[in-house]
Amino acid sequence: MQLGRWSDWLSWLLWPALYGLGLFGSYLALGSSRPLLAFNGVYLGLFVVIALLERLMPFEPQWLQDDGDTAANLAHTVFTKGLVQIGAALAASLGMGTALVVQPAVAPASGLWPAAWPLFAQVVLGLVIAELGLYLAHRIAHEWPLFWRFHALHHSVRRLWVVNTGRFHIVDTCFKAVLGQIPLYFLGAPLAVFLWISAVTAVTGLLTHCNIVLRTGPLDWVFSTPGLHRWHHSKRIEEGNRNYGENLVLWDLLFGTYYNPSRRPPADIGIHGRIAVGFFAQLAQPFRRNGVRDIMGQDTQ
Ligand SMILES: [Zn+2]
Ligand SMILES: [Zn+2]
16 A cells, blocks of 8 residues: 555554553543443444554555454454453452452462552553463464464454454463463452453454554564564464564563564465354364364464
């Protein structure tokens, strides 16, 4: 796409603006009397804005074409988010936050968490710690065939756009959530930190999959940006098994899996295996012998 001067500036401004908008909305939502409902509203609003921008200034025009998977992608999103939120709401209705239910059982008065720090600093610390678990879970999902059979669903997309953000098998999501959150439970992080990490992860996820012309420059050294994540969806294993960070690239940098060449990432993305068509078939496929053979294909990315 030929960008004019105005669009050029916009492409630099958009990632920080959308990220900031998402975090500001989260701040308002988490401080409201109905935080879960309000946050879903913020998420949906950001989703719509990104979907509109994808039409106006797409990074890959060919990714705008329908692949027939939109309904399944939305079903995975709603199913996974619904289960997580119902669980959280049930815990809250018992008078306890999710973290408060599990935390005392595994970390009796650990006293390690710096609860006196300003909330912002606690959230940054929580993110850095959670990211290590998320990084490990994601890397395992790529490198261990048993876990790849669940994660392959996410990588089977042939186009990147905002609707693919929530295309994860429920088992994949739960595995990632457990590894990402367990260290924080042990350290005794408060519920507010868990909520903020969930909000930041949701906002970052919408942006990493978007099909918008965005320039992020030096931000690529801190955040998991769309440019970095497009390499992660490459069909080539030496490019796809890189950039595992969910929100931050810190652990990719430390463990040597950071990948950000200056050339343009491939438009032809996906996996070599075959993923079933439709929500229920996709949920069942990793558990079926024949289905698993299809997923593994010739290249267990
Ligand atoms: Zn992946
Ligand atoms: Zn992805």
